[in-house]
Amino acid sequence: MSNLGWYQVMTTMAKRVGGPRRFMALLSGCSALIGGVSVAGGSKIKKTVDKSLEDKKRIADAAVVYTVAKEGHSNEGLAFNVGDKFKVLEVDGDAALIDKIGDENSPYFVSADFLKSISSYVA
CATH class of the missing domain: 2.30.30 (SH3 type barrels.)
Incomplete structure (x- = not known):
């Protein structure tokens, strides 16, 4: 790789997708998608953990x-x-x-x- 480093990689990728505007739009869209999936996954995990803790408390109370x-x-x-x-x-x-x-x-x-x-x- 030349001394241009990541700049060269970004310009090459921008050319492949049709220009810098499309590249930035794709980058932003992918970032939003990954963020949304992460938030949804974290929310699902939190609900599962809360339900598990509630069930354990109910079992303990029933004991x-x-x-x-x-x-x-x-x-x-x-x-x-x-x-x-x-x-x-x-x-x-x-x-x-x-x-x-x-x-x-x-x-x-x-x-x-x-x-x-x-x-x-x-x-």
């Missing part, structure tokens, strides 16, 4: 077993006795999906406020 400290009946008709155990599987607003341990008809939807009043559960 906590709560013990009923005060006897009570929920508005849904479910009876809790002192010493009963349950796991909170999912919470949506005030509704909590619980797995009452030892109950074959489980899972149940119960008010989260009710669970707070009869156990050490905190939302």
